[in-house]
Amino acid sequence: MDVLERFNERYPFGEHLGVEITHVEEGYVEGKIELEDHHSLSDTTRLAHGGVAFGLADSLSAAALASVEGNPGPTLDVRIDYMRPATGDIYGKAEVARYGSDTGVVEVELLDEDDRRLGTTRGVYKTNLVEEQNPFVG
Template identity: 45%
Template sequence: MMDITDIMEHIPFARHLGIDVIDAEEGYAKGQLELTNELSSNPGHLIAHGGVAFALADTVGGAAVVSLNHTVTPTIDMRIDYLNPATTDLIAEAEVIRNGDSVAVAEVDVRDKNDTEIASARGIYKTGDHDGESAWTDSENITSFIEQ
């Protein structure tokens, strides 16, 4: 089976944003993202768009869930509380707090490189019922990487 951090490198959207999952094992994951001008919500002043923190939290939360389930785990729902504006690179850490037969729940903390709390998120991911054909079971996508 391929390493989860290697699998996450193949997600086009995460690659586009520059999300790097640096650790994912046993229900824990950590990822980082370099804050660039393209990810800013304010011209001329580097402040991360809220969607950047959300995407980082969702990706890292998903990696934590995949590390336990070794299969695709699409996001069902995610809520996020924004605590401070991000003006530097971001780091997210996720921990699975429930891993059931049909859903898993991960809590994710997003901080900047100065350790300022940026956001707190909770994601719910689908872990079961992958019986039918779907975008996630197509052999040409990430499922094939997980099964390697």
């Protein structure tokens, strides 16, 4: 399955959050979220809730794995380190660091429009292909 199509056109949560995949190579994906008022912590500030950055990172990780095996696998564990608040659009670069028969590891760098690091993640994802199909994706 085409990763751009899957994540830009057939991913309801990503659409709700505003995730856009902008670049795909095997094992590597870039994307962004354009910060909108509904992403903010309050109605008096334009400061993204941490879940927005996490949602982008987790979505990009799934897309990076899908670029290797054709389908995203479920998240098993993710560590996120926030380094500065997001007050504008959030950009991400996800790279598969390890791809195994049972699990994969993906690292994501989150950046602002000035290429300042907002945060990083390192996640573990299920890669369990059964007869060339991921049993967790319908």
